[in-house]
Amino acid sequence: MPAQKILLYPHPILKTFCNPVPAIDDEIRRLVEDLIDTMRAGPGSVGVAAPQIGATVRVCVVDVSASRLGKENNHGLLVMVNPEIVRREGDTIGREGCMSVPDYTGDVERATAVTVRFLDGDGAEREVAATGFEAIAIQHEMDHLDGILFLDRIVSLKTGLFRRKSYK
Amino acid sequence: MTRKDSLAHFAVTVVGKDRPGIVAGATGVLYRLGCNIEDSSSTMLGGEFSMILIVSHEKPFTKGRLLEEFRGLCDELGLTVSVRPLTRDEAQYRAPEGELCMVSVYGSDQPGIVFRVAQEFARRSINITDLNTKLIGTKEEPVYVMMLEASLPDGATVEEVAALLDEIKKELNVEISVRSITPVSL
Numbered sequence: 001m002p003a004q005k006i007l008l009y010p011h012p013i014l015k016t017f018c019n020p021v022p023a024i025d026d027e028i029r030r031l032v033e034d035l036i037d038t039m040r041a042g043p044g045s046v047g048v049a050a051p052q053i054g055a056t057v058r059v060c061v062v063d064v065s066a067s068r069l070g071k072e073n074n075h076g077l078l079v080m081v082n083p084e085i086v087r088r089e090g091d092t093i094g095r096e097g098c099m100s101v102p103d104y105t106g107d108v109e110r111a112t113a114v115t116v117r118f119l120d121g122d123g124a125e126r127e128v129a130a131t132g133f134e135a136i137a138i139q140h141e142m143d144h145l146d147g148i149l150f151l152d153r154i155v156s157l158k159t160g161l162f163r164r165k166s167y168k
Numbered sequence: 169m170t171r172k173d174s175l176a177h178f179a180v181t182v183v184g185k186d187r188p189g190i191v192a193g194a195t196g197v198l199y200r201l202g203c204n205i206e207d208s209s210s211t212m213l214g215g216e217f218s219m220i221l222i223v224s225h226e227k228p229f230t231k232g233r234l235l236e237e238f239r240g241l242c243d244e245l246g247l248t249v250s251v252r253p254l255t256r257d258e259a260q261y262r263a264p265e266g267e268l269c270m271v272s273v274y275g276s277d278q279p280g281i282v283f284r285v286a287q288e289f290a291r292r293s294i295n296i297t298d299l300n301t302k303l304i305g306t307k308e309e310p311v312y313v314m315m316l317e318a319s320l321p322d323g324a325t326v327e328e329v330a331a332l333l334d335e336i337k338k339e340l341n342v343e344i345s346v347r348s349i350t351p352v353s354l
């Protein structure tokens with residue numbers, strides 16, 4: 001399948017809570033292929049979620065193996081159906097951008113490590129413990145499934161440091 | 169000529185003793201004039217509230233006209249307003265091209281912290297794109313904090329910047345950390 005067009009905010013689908021996938025059928029398999037092709041076609045893209053190409057189901061793909069930040073520490077291509085984070089640890093702030101919100105980047109707080117449980121493209125249950133950039137990419141793509149954009153999570157270092165009034 | 173080509177742009181700064189109503193007052197003046205706020209940053213510095221806005225308007229008018237429109241508000245709230253007309257090119261945001269880094273500097277308060285860091289950066293064509301400073305700590309032992317974001321020229325690395333700042337760190341007896349904040353596209 002050819003790469004699909006990435007929906008841009010303010011498209012309403014990007015703010016939609018996506019439905020769980022009841023069973024992996026041909027339609028879901030086609031969607032997974034589309035997501036992979038779309039991710040591969042995006043310059044430097046390391047993940048795409050179903051709502052970004054117009055499907056409101058809980059499916060996303062992540063592959064940070066070709067990126068500078070992720071190449072040393074990754075699980076290769078992750079096809080995630082109905083993903084759930086079962087453990088998160090630590091926090092870090094990194095500057096993120098998103099294909100659906102072009103021309104803007106912002107500082108976002110994420111867990112440094114996550115364990116995510118999901119069905120892979122063949123319907124097998126998997127659990128993956130991801131750290132570093134791969135963990136950030138997984139959290140970013142999974143947010144899309146809840147209608148959350150990185151804009152919803154922007155934090156300001158300045159505010160965090162300077163606006164604290166009391167330690168009591 | 170497209171609509172965008174014909175826009176008139178101004179950089180407007182508004183400063184005054186902090187109180188409720190400054191943002192509403194200033195943006196109200198601009199709204200009634202039909203100006204669009206294209207970019208802005210407002211914050212409290214000490215007890216002063218300060219706003220910097222890049223505004224555009226469909227029809228060219230003079231800086232004097234804009235200042236005139238602000239006169240009533242300035243008198244009412246004790247604000248100082250200045251206006252700088254911009255060409256379309258000047259008003260355009262250009263994303264920094266080099267690698268971005270965030271530099272945190274902190275230590276006992278003393279004159280010259282910002283200057284020494286900025287001077288080294290200027291010598292090496294490192295472009296400061298954002299800079300904030302604040303005095304924290306206690307009255308008896310004030311701690312000066314500076315955070316700046318800089319875009320590095322081609323070929324320069326975050327490690328080189330860290331090495332460069334190591335010298336200043338010793339000279340000023342402050343802590344300095346440098347980290348890459350080059351955005352990741354997801």
